Amino acid sequence: MTDPQRKLSAAELTEAGLTGWHLTGEALTATFKTRKFSTGLELVNRIGASAEEANHHPDLTLTYPQVSVTL
Template identity: 90%
Template sequence: MTDPQRKLSTAELAEAGLTGWHLTGDALTATFRTRKFSTGLEFVNRIGASAEEANHHPDLTLTYLEVSVTLSSHDVGGITSRDIDLARTISGHASDLGVAAAE
């Protein structure tokens, strides 16, 4: 998974072992239960900072008790190593905040 411009295969996605993330069409999706709006807002801010640093930007939805994240590399029409890397970073932020991914 070294070429960030290469669309990953289904097998490569399965090997990534991303807990709480799901393949939805040509995207990775996850919903995180934040239990409080303020926690969700902090989570979104952390995701935003990491996305800016990586220059790779997810679609985010913040609701009262949840944050939904969609990752896809629009330039290649699917999921790349950039998405896997950012998904891992986002999962780390969730863990740091005590936020669980909905299965």
């Protein structure tokens, strides 16, 4: 059984198919280019709904034309 608090290595991120995600200090971060503000807003809403279901809430930053996520 794996430890849920164990930190992933950069190699494990790549192996898991989490391209675009980076280790920044103790956080995982990713930036998604959305091209349009409305598309970014839709992405934030979808992430928010999933976060509520999982009871795990990332930091989200919506700017034109991208969304940044920090876990």
